[in-house]
Structures are given as structure tokens and as C-alpha cells.
Amino acid sequence: MEEKKLICIGCPKGCSITIKHTGKTINEITGYNCDNGLKYAENEFTEPKRIVTTTVKINAGTLPFVPVKTREAVNKEKIFEVMKVISKLELESPVKVGDVVIPNIAGTGVDLVCTRSIKKVS
Structure with a gap:
């Protein structure tokens, strides 16, 4: 044992x-x-799982980056694949808290969502 x-x-x-x-x-x-x-x-x-949190570049926003996270925990073995998808991402402002950035990210069945609202620069 x-x-x-x-x-x-x-x-x-x-x-x-x-x-x-x-x-x-x-x-x-x-x-x-x-x-x-x-x-x-x-x-x-x-089956170890983690919530993935990071930031993504946002164009024409009041801030240069927007925080995002997976809505639920994803299998630990999929984290690098999830981050690879996120690393290529660039968003357009405006965005709101809860907006789905990528549904079913990396085939995990979990959505990537914004965790802060960012307005568009006028």
C-alpha cells in the first residue's frame, strides 16, 4: 500500500x-x-481540478487588460491547454462581468468569463 x-x-x-x-x-x-x-x-x-485565473489584453479599453477566469474548475491536466488558448486571445472593449469570452474552452465543458467590466475609451 x-x-x-x-x-x-x-x-x-x-x-x-x-x-x-x-x-x-x-x-x-x-x-x-x-x-x-x-x-x-x-x-x-x-480527479484534481483548478479554477484558472489570468488576464487578457483588451483593445480600446479604459484598462489594457481584463481579468478572466474559468466559470468552474477544470481538470488539472488540461490547464496548460487552456492557458495556450488564452495566450492567443485579444478582446475588444467594452466587456462586462460575466461575459463569456470562450465557451467550452479547450473542450473542457467550462466557459471562460470576464471578472471585471471594462468600458471602451471614447
């Missing part, structure tokens, strides 16, 4: 969690102090 150690980010406590497993099968999870910790450990071991 193998062990994987994690520091939980499910709540502010930062519990040290140990996952005992055989291959991809979880045998035991210890060290968590709440249901969030157990859920975090299971998900992080079986």
Missing part, C-alpha cells in the same frame, strides 16, 4: 491528510477534521 500526503485547502485549518491507496484505489483517508477535508482529499486524489 502506498501513501500520498496533502495539505487540505477545504477550510482555513490546513489539515495534514494522508491517503493510503493501492494504485488508483483509495483504501483509507486520515487527518481530515471536517467533511470538506474528506471531499477535498477524495477529489484531489481521483
